Amino acid sequence: MTVGGAGQLGSLGALASRDTPAARLDARVKVLATLAFVAVVASFGRHDLLRLAPLALFPLVLAALGDVPLRALLRPLALAAPFALGVAAFEPLLDRAPAFTVGGVAISGGAVGMATILAKFALSLSAALLLVATTGFDHVCVALRRLGAPRALVAQLLLTHRYLFVLAAEAGRSLRAHALRAPGRRRPTLRVAGTMLGALLVRALARAERIHAAMKCRGFEGELPLVRRGRPGRPDALFAAATAALLLVARAVDVPARLGAGLAGGLP
Amino acid sequence: MSHHLVGVDDVHYAYPDGTQALRGVSFLLHHGESLGLVGANGAGKSTLLLLLAGVVFPERGAVRVGDWPVTPATLPHVRRSLGMVFQDPDDQLFMPTVEDDVAFGPLQLGLPPDEVRARTAAALARVGAAHLGPRMPHRLSGGEKRAVSIATVLAMSPDVLVMDEPSAGLDPASRRGLVEQLQAFEHTKIVASHDLDLVYEVCRRTIVLVGGTVAADGPTAEVLARRDVLAAARLEPPLRLQGCPRCGAAG
Amino acid sequence: MHMSDALLSPAVGGALWMVTAGAVAVSARRVERAPDARRVPLMGVLGAFVFAAQTVNFSIPGTGSSGHLMGGLLLAALLGPAAGFLVLASVVCVQALFFADGGLLALGANVLNMGAASCFVAYPLVFRPLAGAKPTGARLVVASTLGGVTSLVLGALGVVAQTTASGVSTLPAGPFLALLVPIHAVIGAVEGLATAALLRVLWRARPELAPASAPSRAARMFTVAIAAAAVLVAGLGARLASALPDGLEWSVARTAGAAPAEPAPVPLPAVAGVGITLAAVALLFALLRALRRRARGA
Numbered sequence: 001m002t003v004g005g006a007g008q009l010g011s012l013g014a015l016a017s018r019d020t021p022a023a024r025l026d027a028r029v030k031v032l033a034t035l036a037f038v039a040v041v042a043s044f045g046r047h048d049l050l051r052l053a054p055l056a057l058f059p060l061v062l063a064a065l066g067d068v069p070l071r072a073l074l075r076p077l078a079l080a081a082p083f084a085l086g087v088a089a090f091e092p093l094l095d096r097a098p099a100f101t102v103g104g105v106a107i108s109g110g111a112v113g114m115a116t117i118l119a120k121f122a123l124s125l126s127a128a129l130l131l132v133a134t135t136g137f138d139h140v141c142v143a144l145r146r147l148g149a150p151r152a153l154v155a156q157l158l159l160t161h162r163y164l165f166v167l168a169a170e171a172g173r174s175l176r177a178h179a180l181r182a183p184g185r186r187r188p189t190l191r192v193a194g195t196m197l198g199a200l201l202v203r204a205l206a207r208a209e210r211i212h213a214a215m216k217c218r219g220f221e222g223e224l225p226l227v228r229r230g231r232p233g234r235p236d237a238l239f240a241a242a243t244a245a246l247l248l249v250a251r252a253v254d255v256p257a258r259l260g261a262g263l264a265g266g267l268p
Numbered sequence: 269m270s271h272h273l274v275g276v277d278d279v280h281y282a283y284p285d286g287t288q289a290l291r292g293v294s295f296l297l298h299h300g301e302s303l304g305l306v307g308a309n310g311a312g313k314s315t316l317l318l319l320l321a322g323v324v325f326p327e328r329g330a331v332r333v334g335d336w337p338v339t340p341a342t343l344p345h346v347r348r349s350l351g352m353v354f355q356d357p358d359d360q361l362f363m364p365t366v367e368d369d370v371a372f373g374p375l376q377l378g379l380p381p382d383e384v385r386a387r388t389a390a391a392l393a394r395v396g397a398a399h400l401g402p403r404m405p406h407r408l409s410g411g412e413k414r415a416v417s418i419a420t421v422l423a424m425s426p427d428v429l430v431m432d433e434p435s436a437g438l439d440p441a442s443r444r445g446l447v448e449q450l451q452a453f454e455h456t457k458i459v460a461s462h463d464l465d466l467v468y469e470v471c472r473r474t475i476v477l478v479g480g481t482v483a484a485d486g487p488t489a490e491v492l493a494r495r496d497v498l499a500a501a502r503l504e505p506p507l508r509l510q511g512c513p514r515c516g517a518a519g
Numbered sequence: 520m521h522m523s524d525a526l527l528s529p530a531v532g533g534a535l536w537m538v539t540a541g542a543v544a545v546s547a548r549r550v551e552r553a554p555d556a557r558r559v560p561l562m563g564v565l566g567a568f569v570f571a572a573q574t575v576n577f578s579i580p581g582t583g584s585s586g587h588l589m590g591g592l593l594l595a596a597l598l599g600p601a602a603g604f605l606v607l608a609s610v611v612c613v614q615a616l617f618f619a620d621g622g623l624l625a626l627g628a629n630v631l632n633m634g635a636a637s638c639f640v641a642y643p644l645v646f647r648p649l650a651g652a653k654p655t656g657a658r659l660v661v662a663s664t665l666g667g668v669t670s671l672v673l674g675a676l677g678v679v680a681q682t683t684a685s686g687v688s689t690l691p692a693g694p695f696l697a698l699l700v701p702i703h704a705v706i707g708a709v710e711g712l713a714t715a716a717l718l719r720v721l722w723r724a725r726p727e728l729a730p731a732s733a734p735s736r737a738a739r740m741f742t743v744a745i746a747a748a749a750v751l752v753a754g755l756g757a758r759l760a761s762a763l764p765d766g767l768e769w770s771v772a773r774t775a776g777a778a779p780a781e782p783a784p785v786p787l788p789a790v791a792g793v794g795i796t797l798a799a800v801a802l803l804f805a806l807l808r809a810l811r812r813r814a815r816g817a
Contacts, residue, residue: 001682003698012617013617020811021811026563034623034812035623035624037590037623038524038546038623038624039532039533039624040529041524042525042527042528042529042624042687043525043528043529043604046686046687046689046746050786050789050790050792050793052795053796053797053800054796054800055691055791056796056800057803059600059792059802060800060801060805061803061804063804064803064804064807064808064811065807065811067811067815068571071809075617076617077620079618079619080521080618080619080621084523084525084526085688087523087526087534087682087688090688090689090690091688091689094689094690094691095689097782098782099782099783100782100784100785101782101784102784102785102787104609106782107782107785109689110689113631113688116687117526117552117687117688118525119527120524120525120687120693121523121622122666124524124525124622124623124624125524125619125622126619127614127617127623128616128622129616129617129619129625131616132616132617137613137617140616142626142751146562146719148550149799150543150544150547150548151545151547151610152547152550152551152559153543153547153552153605153608154604155559155562155563156566156606156609157561157609157612157613158563158609159560159562159563159564159566159567159612160563160566160567160570160606160609160613161558161567161613162563162567163553163563163564163566163567164566164567164570164571164613167564167567167568167570167571168565168570168571168574169565170571170575171571171572171574171575174575175574179740180757181751187576187578188575188577188578190577190578190709190712190713190716191714191716192577193575193577193713194713194716194717194720195572195573195716195720196721197572197575197588197713197716197717198716198717198719198724199715199720200568200571200572201568201572201673201720201721202721202724202725203779204564204567204568205561205721205725206562207635208561208563208565209557209560209561209566211560211563211564212556212557212560212561214803215556215560216556216717217558220556220559221556222551222556222559224538224559238606242575245695249636252790254570255796256789256790256791256792256793256795257789258788258791259791259792259795260786260788260789260790260791260792260795261790262790263791263792263795264788
């Protein structure tokens with residue numbers, strides 16, 4: 001992650017504060033739908049590339065309903081890619097046996113496997129990013145609490161997210177001060193970084209004590225209450241039903257093959 | 269039953285590392301008074317505020333707020349009467365949105381949801397921040413953060429409003445807005461600050477702390493005109509009490 | 520290193536979600552049972568600190584590459600295993616949601632690989648016994664380095680076990696391990712050195728912050744339980760995967776050069792079907808976008 005990372009985190013969360021059809025959906029419904037979607041994407045086999053196509057409907061419809069620009073998703077995807085890419089890149093090397101032929105040209109199982117991993121990567125990670133971009137982190141946290149996540153975990157999520165921006169800015173200032181005084185170096189040595197982070201840590205602990213004082217002054221006893229009203233309504237039921245239908249159909253029916261067969265049958 | 273609202277009686281306090289922060293501070297504050305607390309860095313201003321709020325307790329002497337001595341057992345009562353605005357809004361605003369943050373205090377008081385909503389809206393309106401409700405604290409400007417910090421305390425309807433360096437880090441226009449707001453509050457106020465012009469405009473009474481003791485206590489206009497006291501406290505008179513730099517005429 | 524959704528099967532991912540949920544629930548109960556309101560903001564700020572620390576990339580001596588702090592061992596040393604694990608779980612969660620690091624299905628696996636390995640294994644079984652009650656100088660460095668190596672290598676083992684058990688990648692376990700373990704041993708050593716440096720700065724500036732108290736017997740039992748559950752789940756997952764024709768055995772057979780199946784012709788109608796599907800999805804997307812644009816303009 002880079003210092004710019006904190007900016008990305010802010011901009012993704014800010015998208016959710018706008019009033020859009022996707023933002024109005026109940027957070028719990030979106031959390032559960034996203035988890036189900038991710039599980040269904042993962043359930044397809046190594047060579048099921050083509051069957052993943054219908055699943056693109058879920059992230060694209062959510063992005064459209066939430067007014068989320070696609071480039072807000074592409075940047076994090078590109079940054080997160082290295083590991084999945086690294087593993088996927090081994091596929092064509094390991095599995096060279098031709099699995100398919102087209103017009104005399106053989107396509108190896110590894111090539112299909114690689115493409116499948118990449119498609120799954122794009123689908124499931126964009127779903128995770130869209131959850132935040134259409135819901136907002138605080139609403140996701142409330143949803144998790146209402147779905148049974150422990151109180152201590154939800155408090156951690158909220159506070160980590162709140163102070164991430166403050167501390168990332170402090171770390172950024174330290175790095176800039178270092179860059180100005182050590183122009184020849186691109187990044188600090190381990191020793192310098194240790195001192196820098198140590199100072200950041202000492203300041204962070206002092207901040208935790210000040211925050212605790214501020215919390216105590218307003219009657220804090222250990223709970224961070226969030227006021228979020230609303231219960232699932234008709235749009236939520238519709239969204240849940242549509243998602244369930246999409247996932248069931250994509251799982252049970254080979255949609256592209258059916259469509260292709262129908263097309264071939266329809267032609268004279 | 270006493271007539272004063274805040275009573276500090278011969279209070280001593282040392283930090284855990286042994287540094288003596290306060291050595292025998294006493295004063296009484298009555299309803300409707302506005303008190304400026306001035307002094308150099310390390311003079312004991314912030315420590316005194318923490319003692320008032322019951323975040324720390326004196327090793328000698330006593331603090332009273334309203335009808336209650338400030339002790340661990342009376343804290344719930346003390347916190348209904350005394351609202352504390354900390355220096356760094358990033359410490360004060362710990363909830364994910366402005367609304368959540370302003371509602372935090374009233375919810376901890378156990379108020380019903382409708383009352384919490386009403387108080388949140390009223391407090392935000394009072395500081396001119398009604399439109400900031402759903403925003404995230406880290407996306408606010410310095411002046412907005414300060415206004416919301418004050419709203420988080422106003423929502424608890426305190427009898428005394430205590431503020432630590434309220435004008436720190438504000439641009440001149442935000443600072444002017446803050447001064448006007450503070451002048452308009454009918455609350456009993458305690459303002460700790462280096463900004464003597466702010467104290468001059470907002471507080472009728474001023475206490476100067478030097479080395480953990482009270483060096484002067486009296487009407488602001490008189491105290492801030494005493495150059496010997498200010499020099500001992502490593503302070504400068506407010507600009508409006510200084511001579512005109514152009515013509516040399518006295519302030 | 521984050522395990523990725525794209526490499527996990529739902530069975531393995533779901534099972535590890537369960538284990539993680541259990542570990543989080545037990546840790547949360549332990550944190551909530553010792554009600555110290557001071558720890559709530561402390562834990563939150565330390566979570567944010569780990570995040571901020573990860574933005575500081577430092578150069579690793581002699582390699583020309585760079586690294587950053589992971590924080591698991593540090594959190595365990597500052598907060599104790601249960602609270603440290605909870606903080607790391609929240610950090611991994613934020614990473615998954617905002618940075619697409621790993622993904623949501625892989626969340627369970629990632630929390631285990633990064634949090635449980637450092638907080639429930641490396642800290643109580645390696646760091647604490649080696650560091651003793653008042654760790655200073657060389658002792659602290661040795662304990663942190665070995666603790667760091669243990670957590671990172673365990674995490675790498677987790678990644679390999681989960682990938683292999685899932686059977687999505689053809690990468691066989693042996694070479695995968697040979698590839699990942701040495702790298703992670705080095706990263707772990709750097710992590711340990713950074714942790715030691717930080718703890719030294721901190722304990723010098725704030726001597727009153729003594730290291731967290733020694734782990735109780737219950738904590739050790741919990742460590743054993745988590746390890747057993749993870750091994751059990753990984754074992755079951757591998758069994759399951761190898762029982763399926765498309766699973767582990769397949770990949771081993773494939774890489775061992777067993778007779779490959781006859782290549783099938785590309786299912787051209789299905790490819791055409793994909794074209795139609797994607798065109799329909801794109802059309803719907805464009806339509807919704809246009810509707811929204813009109814709604815916003817209105």
